[in-house]
Amino acid sequence: MTDRLPASMAGAVDLSGLAARHARPAAAQQPAPGDGDAPQGGVGVIVDVTDADFAQIVELSRTVPVVVDIWAEWCGPCRQLTPVLERLVTGYAGRLVLAKVDADRNPQLVQAFQAQSIPTVAAVIGGRPAALFTGAIPEAQVADVLEQVLAFAAQEGVTGRLPVGEPGEQAAEPTEPPLPPLHQEAHDALDRGDLAGAIDAFERAIVANPRDGEAIAGLANVRLLDRLQGASADEIRRAAADAPSDVDAQMRVADLDVSGGHVEDAFARLLELVASTTGDERQQVRLRLLDFFEIVGADDPRVAAARRRLTTLLY
The missing domain is CATH 1.25.40 (Serine Threonine Protein Phosphatase 5, Tetratricopeptide repeat)
Incomplete structure (x- = not known):
């Protein structure tokens, strides 16, 4: 886990090539959101992203900090960590976005983030990536990392919020069938x-x-x-x-x-x-x-x- 987020960001990984390969044509791009405004289009605070659409996440990170969770279906520690990330990010009511990356299906992102093991968690703020931690760590430590992400994002002027309302005000999702x-x-x-x-x-x-x-x-x-x-x-x-x-x-x-x-x-x-x-x-x-x-x-x-x-x- 990083203790000094700005230092991590200074020399982390370069997403520009990946973003450029998958960027939408200029005519199709949305206007850049104003300071403190969230982009329109119904982006949720928890999204599944792929190699092909990660450029949109890089752009989103210029408005709201994005936490990236690189996971896999078969990964036991991922099953522990991902629900913790989802719960904590949802609690920030649009001040953070969680981008979930299936490692088995998105090798370019795995390579771009230099993910040597999974789960790997990183951040993208203002288009710039930062390594955060690997493995399943206690919830209190995850919460501390997210606070560091927000603090650094504020220093960089990335203080937007997605229009999801306060915790508990989001639209109800379809109810999953109960487990046996x-x-x-x-x-x-x-x-x-x-x-x-x-x-x-x-x-x-x-x-x-x-x-x-x-x-x-x-x-x-x-x-x-x-x-x-x-x-x-x-x-x-x-x-x-x-x-x-x-x-x-x-x-x-x-x-x-x-x-x-x-x-x-x-x-x-x-x-x-x-x-x-x-x-x-x-x-x-x-x-x-x-x-x-x-x-x-x-x-x-x-x-x-x-x-x-x-x-x-x-x-």
Whole structure:
């Protein structure tokens, strides 16, 4: 997490090339908003953006500071952080915008923000980017970072507000169908930081319905979070380097790689272990790989390739 936001912004990343590639023709551009005014057109405070339309976000950042959340569906820490960002940004009633970027579908933005792992959170203020932090951090720290963003934006004269009214006055969104009871119990446990409770709820859901894909994926994600709880990335990698034949140590590095978005590295490490182990150890590695497949998603081509390799090694 950055402690001095202006310093981060001074030499961060250059979005000008990306913005120029996807900028709208001049004739189609909206007039620049006046000082303190929000652009028209119904922009919400939480938006999903892509490589193709990020130029509009860069322009919006000249009026209101934009927080960028680079995430992925399979990323466990993202599932913790994104709801926190959404809740806090919504509470600023239009003084901040949250731009959500799916890392798997927007490689140009991932590269532009130099996102080495996910979640990665950055800001764009006045068209200029700033690295903020990576990983899921406590809500109080997220709130502190957002206050720093607003303070620096004020120094830069970026003090606009989107016309969304005060908190609680926004138009009601369509109500999503309620979660199944055990899924809700698991999500409530996660909100409390009770990983053991979430694991228990998902396990009971799977016992009740062994084909409950969402519970299976949810359980795999929470187990990953639980294994990495309180772990130091440096210590995990050092232990694996010191003991290359220690299966548990190697699997912990794979956990770390998956949590950081380095899916291919995690798959390659575990597939090598499958090839070099037998018996119970091989079964342990195989089950960890299956968990990773659930986390990343069955339709991901990296999963399909790893499944084929796993089948070749086993049979």
